Amino acid sequence: MTAVVEVAGATRTFGAVTALDDVSLTVGHGELVGLLGPNGAGKTTLLSLVSGLRRPDSGTVRLFGGDPRSASSRIALGTTPQETGLPPTLTVGEVVDLVGKHYPAPMPRGEALARFGLEDLVRRQTGGLSGGQKRRLAVALALVGRPRLVLLDEPTTGLDVEARHILWQALRDYHADGATVLLTSHYLEEIEALAQRVVVIGGGRVLADDSLASVLGLVALRRVILSLPPGHDVDLARLPGATSAQQGLDGRWTVLASDADRLVRALVAQDVPFSGLEMRGASLEEAFLTLTHEETHDEEAVR
Ligand SMILES: Nc1ncnc2c1ncn2[C@@H]1O[C@H](COP(=O)(O)OP(=O)(O)OP(=O)(O)O)[C@@H](O)[C@H]1O
Missing domain, CATH: 3.40.50.300 (P-loop containing nucleotide triphosphate hydrolases)
Known part of the structure; x- marks a missing residue:
């Protein structure tokens, strides 16, 4: 047809x-x-x-x-x-x-x-x-x-x-x-x-x-939300599985993860004293932003 x-x-x-x-x-x-x-x-x-x-x-x-x-x-x-x-x-x-x-x-x-x-x-x-x-x-x-x-x-x-x-x-x-x-x-x-x-x-x-x-599923992005004790210094965005990390106004951290399981394993392996861990699926917007981002990076890599 x-x-x-x-x-x-x-x-x-x-x-x-x-x-x-x-x-x-x-x-x-x-x-x-x-x-x-x-x-x-x-x-x-x-x-x-x-x-x-x-x-x-x-x-x-x-x-x-x-x-x-x-x-x-x-x-x-x-x-x-x-x-x-x-x-x-x-x-x-x-x-x-x-x-x-x-x-x-x-x-x-x-x-x-x-x-x-x-x-x-x-x-x-x-x-x-x-x-x-x-x-x-x-x-x-x-x-x-x-x-x-x-x-x-x-x-x-x-x-x-x-x-x-x-x-x-x-x-x-x-x-x-x-x-x-x-x-x-x-x-x-x-x-x-x-x-x-x-x-x-x-x-x-x-x-x-x-x-x-x-x-x-293409981007398989998850949102991992957690709290850290005040003054605790760890670069969450650099942990394996993480793509970015941001602290909210309430002090809690939101980490976008391409591999959330790997991220959680790294948090435990590195003894990061996190609490109140929550995990959610990524919204379409987050998935879309990642796609656009990947495209930009691919282009940069080609140049
Ligand atoms: N008639 C026009 N003259 C000049 N530039 C145009 C014209 N129509 C679209 N563009 C440009 O082409 C690009 C694509 O525009 P388009 O309106 O198709 O995007 P869009 O995805 O529908 O955006 P939006 O969600 O804002 O409606 C933009 O950079 C826009 O400025």
Whole structure:
């Protein structure tokens, strides 16, 4: 079966800035893929190539096997950019109807609003919506045409916890209905909550592309937290298995460890008088920072 998205060796520059550097990415039918990376990593540029808003300088981009710039490829695409302009004098219901009219088999107004908990706002002018309500409406509009692929650029930025959970559930439900979803996020918990596959982007390049569990396992980073007696002087970051160490405001030390077992063995072997030892899995953010760090070190090693 043809892939939904096929990016092959895509490079895109803006003047002196290389936003994407030889990026390849294939997304199959029914996948839910999270694009993770810091500000300026190239995530939005990548989405703009997939949605046909921009062209790569070199390399190819296919959407449903066709040219992303052609209307026939884009008809099954729903997108929500980072910022959405809504006509302020139209009501929520009118905007949903207006957008739906562009598609052959749109969701009924009631269904689109119910999926995002917006039913009570159907008669409200969009200019009178809160930022979070606008955001939910913007994502609802991306789904009105029942797209087979949904591209979401930071869908829950600025939303409170409840609104974020409504949106996550709506996306999970839509994905369960058979859609393919590609989203970027700065919220690591969002990627962890939604994505089955994570593509880590840094400096315009794909640093990792694997299942959520594998991306975490790839760096196998653990957080080891402990206390030391006042005045005790040991360089925790230099112990075997440790990658960095930091003392918190409460005086406790947090050591990031690539091999926590080895670190604990070294603490015991060197008679370090630690107490209150705790160990936790690394967050996606920590895993991601390590990946970026390793890439930088590899580059430095090559130079
Ligand atoms: N239209 C443009 N003109 C000039 N530079 C641009 C343009 N669009 C993107 N860039 C640059 O390309 C790089 C990648 O930007 P991009 O917006 O794709 O990153 P991002 O990962 O989406 O970041 P963010 O998370 O902040 O949205 C950045 O250095 C950015 O400044």
